[in-house]
Amino acid sequence: MTADQAPSAVRGDDAVTLEFLMRRMRQKSDFPTLGASVSRIQAMSEAENESLSRLCDEILKDVALTQKLLRVVNTAYYRRAGSDSISTVSRAVTLIGVAGIRNLALSLMLVEHMQDKQHAQQLKEEFLRTVMAGTLASELAGSPAQAEQAFIESLFRNLGRLLVEFYLPEDAHEIRRLINRQDNGDAAMGEAEASRKVLGMGLQQLGVAVGKTWNLPDTMLYAMVAPTGGVPTRSLAARPERALWWASLANEAADTMLWSEPSELGARLQSLGKQYAVALNLPPEALQEAAARARKRLTELTQVIKLDVPRDSPAERLLEAYYVDAPNAGGEDGPTAEALGLAMPDADGALIVLEAEPPPVDAVGILTSGIQDIANSMVDSFKLNDVLQMILETVYRALDCRRVIFCLRDARSAQLVGRIGLGEGGEALKGMFKVPLKVAEGAPVDLFSAVCVKGVDTLIADASVPAVASRLPPWFGERVQAPTFLLLPMSMKRQGQDMVLGLIYADKGQAESLLITEKELSLLRTLRNQAVMAFKQTAGG
Incomplete structure (x- = not known):
């Protein structure tokens, strides 16, 4: 896809309308945050170099997003990629792929932006319909790569709808009123016409225009506009x-599932599948089978992220409580949520998923899970950088660090050099880390060099103490300026001698806030040993 194939720029009256709508949306406090997050994660997933490190770093900045994502990737659908539990974002990326994690992260970001809004129930319906469209597209696609691309393109086809629902709810309500959709899904007015009457431009056109400001790639912008004419x-x-x-x-099928009675759904999906069969080379029952799988995935997602769905609402039809896919389903309704053991009604008639909130995981729990995750990854062939990323992520999450840096020995300069950075400024600051391993006789030795050469694990509780501050390297005082930090030097035997291999550095933003128990230190040392073992295995040692 070339730039000239992407949707053209907005001009004339539409440009004025767009600027007016953008100004209204920017007044909402979380709109800039959503745009920035989408832009960064999409850009990182497109990049070939350091995509794993940067994508994980971006996700880890958001604790709630990290926790939700790890819960989702441990559901039955994603665990097909590996039988062991997944406790680090890094391993999730290596097993599921950058594109898969990107899609999950973007979907979960939409969930986060639905919170604390007065029209949350309508947002849930729009969110579930959008994710159903993406999931259907991925189930219908061929290869895993095609599935991930189909998901994101189908998801972002609805960007304009989501933005209006999120940030212009009164306008969204008026658009729905004009459409005046009946119980059977029939509409009095098309969505594009209703949107133009209310907003002055179509929802897809709005989505593309916002996508351009978010620097979405041309291929995605191209896919965000539905083709005209018949199939x-x-x-x-x-x-x-x-x-x-x-x-x-995928989007037509999602609408069909959302607005069809259970007894009619099978026949409608079969009819829709026939319309697209020739163009997309679909087998006769492909759409119905994909709908069943997609419904299962969406139900699992709502359970894991604890998204309550109102009883008897259109949105509930997208979940397994309305499992009717066979073309000859007859007039019987699908089993209720209670019959499936999925949920029970509360006093307000909302569905409350019967799943206890997982207890908060302490540092020992995160370290232990991370060690197991890394051990599982090292059983078969692995990439050294992926293992190091998992180790840093485990330290970062367990100690609630501000940043974590991994330094590796540079043979030419005989010093340790920052290679991987996680957390606040980690990517930018890693290049500042230069720790000499050989110092001229009589020359002063800074704290970092002394710790690494001696191989002593060191926790600095307060870096402003004169005895400590006087021994810090200049680059640390000028750029890093961490008030408390941990140094875990790494060494391995080479020709019978201990050789300094690297350094794991972790810091926090407040003096004396980095507290480590004996148990935690023992687990941190195990992590460090896993890093050394990874180097040995990749070197054939």
Whole structure:
């Protein structure tokens, strides 16, 4: 996809309308945050270099997002990638892939932005419908790579709808009133026409315009606009517009599931599948089977993230409580949520998932899980950088650090150099870390060099103490300025001699706030030993 194939820029009256709408949305406090987060995560997933490190770093900045994502990747669907539990974002990325984690993270970000809004129930319906469209597209696609791309393109086809629902709820309500959708899904007015009457521009056009300001890639902007005209009557195999029609089918199917009575759903999905069968090379029952799998995945997601869905609402039809996919389902309703053991009604008629909130995990728990995760990763072939990333992430989360830096020995300069950074400024500051391992006789030895050469694990509770401050290297005082930090030097035997291999550095933003128990220190040393073992295995030692 080239730049000239992306949707054209907004001009004339539409540009004035767009600026007016953008100004209204920017007045909402979390709109800039959402845009910045989407832009960063999308850009990182597109980058070839350091995508794992940077994507994990971005996710780890948000504790709530990290916890939700780890719960989701441990559901049955994602655990197919590995039978062991997943306790680090880094391992989740290596098992599921950068694109898969990107899609999950972006979906969960939308959930976060639904919180504390007065129209939360309507937002839930729009969110579930959007994620259902993406999930359907991924289930219908062929290869895993195609599935991830189909998911994100189908998801972002709805960006304009979501933004209006999030930030312009009164306008969204008026659009729905004009559409006047009946119980059977029939509408009095098309969405595009209703949107133009209320907003002055179409929802997809708004989504594309905002996507441009978020620096979304041209391929995604291209897929965000539905193709015009009828479904092609020839095969679109290997043609670029095929992705557009995948997204159209997925979104139409999501609407069908949202607005169809259970007894009618099977026949409607079968009919819709026939419309797209030639263009997308679909087998007869492909759409219905994909809908069943997608519903299971969406139900699992709502349980894990504890998203309550109102009883008897259209949104509930997207979950397993309305499992009716067979074309000859007849007039019987699907089993109730209670019959499936999924939920029970509360006093307000909302569905409350029967799943206890997991207890908060302490440092020992995070360290122990991380060690097991890393051990599982090292059983088979692995990438050294992935293991190091997992180790740093475990330290970062367990100690609630401000930043964590990994330094590696540079043979030419005989010093340790920062290679991987996590947390606040970690990526930018890692290049400042330069720890000499050889010092001229009589020259002063700074604290970092002394600790690494002697191989002594060191916790500095207060770096402002004169005896400590006087021994800190200049680059630390000028740029890093951490009030408390931990140094875990790494060494390995080489020709019978101990050789300094690297350094794990972790800090926090307040003096004496980095407190480590004996048990935690023991586990941190185990992590450090795993890093050394990873180097040995990759070196064939």
